[in-house]
Amino acid sequence: MSVLDNWKQWQDFLGDRLEHAQNEGMSEGAINNLAFQIGDYLANQVDPKNEQERILSDMWSVADKAEQQAIANIMVKLVRE
Numbered sequence: 001m002s003v004l005d006n007w008k009q010w011q012d013f014l015g016d017r018l019e020h021a022q023n024e025g026m027s028e029g030a031i032n033n034l035a036f037q038i039g040d041y042l043a044n045q046v047d048p049k050n051e052q053e054r055i056l057s058d059m060w061s062v063a064d065k066a067e068q069q070a071i072a073n074i075m076v077k078l079v080r081e
Contacts, residue, residue, distance in 0.1 A: 010053070
């Protein structure tokens with residue numbers, strides 16, 4: 001089963017990657033940029049596996065670049081909780 005199949009597993013996976021990046025000294029700006037790149041990749045290359053991912057995909061598809069960056073930043077905040 002992929003981490004994309006379950007929302008909680010996806011959040012945990014992102015949180016672990018975020019913690020690792022911070023421990024390696026990655027800057028906040030670099031983390032947010034990486035989150036944007038991951039969001040863009042997922043929106044363009046991966047079929048959503050659950051309703052939460054479908055909502056994010058739908059929002060991403062209608063957002064402009066600044067709004068997409070905001071979505072990515074919000075995801076970073078979400079997995080820090």
